[in-house]
Amino acid sequence: MLNKLKKIDYLIVTALVGMMIVSITSIYSVTKDTADMDGSHLTMMAYYVVAFIAFFGMSLLDYRLLHKYALYIYLGGIGILVFTLFFGKTINGAQGWLDLGIVNLQPAEMFKLILIIFVTHVLIIRNKPELSFIKDIIPIGLLTFIPFALVMIQNDLGNALAYVVILLGLLWIGNVKVTHALIGLVLVAGTAFGGIQAYIHYHDQIEEFLGKGSRAHWMDRIDPWLMASSVDTSGAGWHTYNAKLAIASGGMNGEGFMQGTSVQSGRVPYTYSDSIFVQIAEEYGFVGSSVVLLLYFILIHRMILIALESRERAGPFMIVGIVSMLLYQIFENIGMFIGLMPLTGITLPFISYGGTSLVISMASLGVAMSVKLHGQDIEEDFPEPKTYRTQAARIRPQNR
Numbered sequence: 001m002l003n004k005l006k007k008i009d010y011l012i013v014t015a016l017v018g019m020m021i022v023s024i025t026s027i028y029s030v031t032k033d034t035a036d037m038d039g040s041h042l043t044m045m046a047y048y049v050v051a052f053i054a055f056f057g058m059s060l061l062d063y064r065l066l067h068k069y070a071l072y073i074y075l076g077g078i079g080i081l082v083f084t085l086f087f088g089k090t091i092n093g094a095q096g097w098l099d100l101g102i103v104n105l106q107p108a109e110m111f112k113l114i115l116i117i118f119v120t121h122v123l124i125i126r127n128k129p130e131l132s133f134i135k136d137i138i139p140i141g142l143l144t145f146i147p148f149a150l151v152m153i154q155n156d157l158g159n160a161l162a163y164v165v166i167l168l169g170l171l172w173i174g175n176v177k178v179t180h181a182l183i184g185l186v187l188v189a190g191t192a193f194g195g196i197q198a199y200i201h202y203h204d205q206i207e208e209f210l211g212k213g214s215r216a217h218w219m220d221r222i223d224p225w226l227m228a229s230s231v232d233t234s235g236a237g238w239h240t241y242n243a244k245l246a247i248a249s250g251g252m253n254g255e256g257f258m259q260g261t262s263v264q265s266g267r268v269p270y271t272y273s274d275s276i277f278v279q280i281a282e283e284y285g286f287v288g289s290s291v292v293l294l295l296y297f298i299l300i301h302r303m304i305l306i307a308l309e310s311r312e313r314a315g316p317f318m319i320v321g322i323v324s325m326l327l328y329q330i331f332e333n334i335g336m337f338i339g340l341m342p343l344t345g346i347t348l349p350f351i352s353y354g355g356t357s358l359v360i361s362m363a364s365l366g367v368a369m370s371v372k373l374h375g376q377d378i379e380e381d382f383p384e385p386k387t388y389r390t391q392a393a394r395i396r397p398q399n400r
Contacts, residue, residue, distance in 0.1 A: 004059075004060055004373050005056075005060075007372065007373050008056075008059060008369055008372070008373070009302055009306070009369065009372060011298060011302055012298070012299060012302050012303075012365065012369065015295045015298045015299050015302075016052075016055070016299075016350065016362070016365070018291075018295050019292075019295055019350035019351055020048050020350070022280070022291075022292060022295075022351055023044060023048075023276075023350065023351040023352075023353075024041045024044050024045060024048075025041075025257070026272075026276055026279050026280055026283075026351065027040050027041045027044050027272050027276070027353050028040075028041035029257060029258045029260075029263075029264075029279060029283060030263055030264070030271040030272050030276075030279050031272050032258070037272060040272055040353055043353075044353055044358075047354075047355040047358050047359065048358065050355070050359055051358045051359045051361075051362035051363075052362065054359050054362050054363040054366060055362040055363065055365055055366040055369070056366065057363075057366065058363045058365075058366025058367050058369070058370055059366045059369035059370050059373060060370070060373070061366075061370060062370065062374045063314070063315060063318065063367050063370040063371055063374060063375070064314060064374065066117045066318075066367070067117070067120065067121050067124065067314045070117050070118045070120070070121030070122075071118070071121070073114055073117055073118065074114060074115075074117075074118040074143075076114075077107070077110065077111045077114040077115075077147070078146060078147060078150070080098075080107045080110070080111075081107050081108070081111060081147055081150040081151065081154075082150065083098075084096060084097070084098055084107045084108075084154065085150060085153060085154060088154065089104065091104070092345060093155055094154055094155045094156040094345065095154045095155060096108045096151065096154040096155070096156045096159075103355050103356075104355075104356075105356055106354075106356040106357070108151045108154065108156050108159040108160075109159060109356045109357050109360050110356065110360055111147050111151070111159075111163075112159065112162055112163065112166065112325050112360065112364075113322075113325075113360055113363060113364050113367070115144065115147060115163055115166055115167075115321075116166055116170070116318055116321030116322060116325065116364070116367075117318065117367075118143070119140060119143070119144065119166070119167060119170045119321065120170065120314055120317040120318050120321060121314075122139075122140055122143070123140070123170060123174040123317060124313055124314050124317065128175075129175060130175050130176075130177055131171065131174055131175060131176045131177065131180075133177075133180050136174075137171065137176065137180065140167070140171070141167065144163055144164070144166075144167045147163055148160050148163045148164065151163070156345065157344055157345075158332065158344035158345045158346040159345075159346070161328070161332075161344075162325060162328055162329065162346075165324050165325065165327075165328040166321050166324050166325050166328075168324070169320050169321055169323070169324030169325075170317060170320060170321050170324070172320070173316065173317055173320040174317070196226060199222065199226060200226060221342050221343035221344065222342045222343075223237065224237040224239070224240040224241070224339075224342075224343060225240075225336075225339065225341065225342040225343065226342075239268070239269060239275075239343060240336070240337065240339070240343055242262055242267040242268050243262075243268050243275060243278045243337040244337065244338065244339065245262060246260065246261075246262035246263055246267070246268055246278045246279075246281065246282040247278060247281040247282060247337060247338065249261060249262065249282055250281045250282040250283065250284070250285040250286065250288075250289075251285050251286065252285050252286050252287060253284075253285040253286075253287055254281075254282060254283045254284040254285030254287070254288055255282055255283055255285075256283060257283055257284075258283070259283060260279060260282035260283040261282070262278070262282060263275075263278060263279045263282055263283065272352075272353045273347060273352045273353045273354055274333070274345055274346065274347060274348075274352060275337065276348055276351055276352050276353070277289070277292075277333060277334050277337060277348055277351075278337055280292060280351075292351070296326070296330055296349075299326070299365070300323055300326065300327070303319050303322065303323055303365075303368045304319070304323065306319060306368055306369075306371055306372045306375075307319040307320065307368075307371070309372070310371050310372075310375035311375065312375055314375075315370075315371030315374075315375035316371070318367055318368070318371065319367075319368050319371060322364045322365070322367065322368055325364065326349055326361070326364075329346050329347065329348070329349050330348065330349060332344060332346045333346050333347065333348040333352075334348070349361045350362075
């Protein structure tokens with residue numbers, strides 16, 4: 001065990017400690033005077049203790065065991081999502097939480113790592129140099145659609161979209177055909193463009209159709225993104241409008257710790273969780289925001305290096321899934337406050353307040369670290385794909 005601990009990439013650990021410091025200080029800044037959230041920074045410290053245990057625990061665990069039992073992990077995760085659908089607790093409009101007494105568990109967050117493990121397992125088992133659309137992409141897509149649909153029914157659009165991004169990242173490293181990728185890109189771009197135009201043109205009809213149901217708040221999140229000029233800033237666009245003002249007011253060096261005008265006055269909601277980047281930008285400015293982005297860059301860069309150094313196939317697949325998950329969350333969370341993306345309930349990894357998100361993100365990094373500790377030897381259970389290069393290498397010695 002000590003030999004394995006010595007091989008851990010401590011630059012990643014250092015970056016995580018930096019994230020922890022930013023998270024705890026930022027949460028303290030915006031919750032110190034609130035009665036219902038006072039002491040949240042101490043709770044976040046406790047979450048980080050559990051998260052680091054999960055990180056080191058997953059690092060020492062041979063990730064190939066996850067590959068071996070991937071099907072059972074997937075079925076167990078589906079079972080939990082179904083259970084949540086019937087017995088889940090509703091928070092902020094999403095019925096996606098399980099009340100465990102001490103803490104609330106969000107299975108949709110947990111399933112992101114499960115999906116990475118399972119899709120990796122399916123791709124490795126198939127062991128093909130190129131993915132077939134009928135035999136590979138459609139079955140894998142259907143297996144991803146099951147949790148996607150369950151989470152959408154729970155009214156959690158942000159995490160459901162994360163499953164799609166994870167799937168696309170893993171299909172890419174799984175060697176999807178270029179023609180299929182181009183066709184898919186054209187279809188996605190065309191559907192997105194058509195959907196945006198239809199939403200703007202038939203806005204009133206869509207609003208009437210949704211009525212006052214559980215999904216009516218989706219328009220409040222999409223309108224400030226697509227129709228910012230016509231949105232009432234005292235209503236639907238209030239959140240994003242004030243977030244943009246707060247980010248802009250931060251300038252180069254920020255207004256100072258616990259001195260942010262907008263975040264301290266409560267004009268930006270959920271500054272301890274989803275909107276925590278707004279607090280960072282207003283109080284720490286462009287410099288502080290850049291430091292946070294640099295820490296993310298270090299994490300992703302080091303994981304990519306681990307994937308490149310691995311000598312077997314399952315590890316790099318899992319790392320690409322983890323990188324896809326993190327990049328989506330970072331881009332979506334920051335982008336929704338500067339007008340690039342619609343407003344969703346996606347947290348900023350490692351910084352936003354929340355136990356499930358933090359522990360799952362840290363456990364995911366632990367899986368990547370396990371690839372570094374256990375992925376240097378070629379595993380006989382994972383045969384290399386029969387490409388022309390490997391076949392030629394096997395034929396040459398026989399011809400001599």
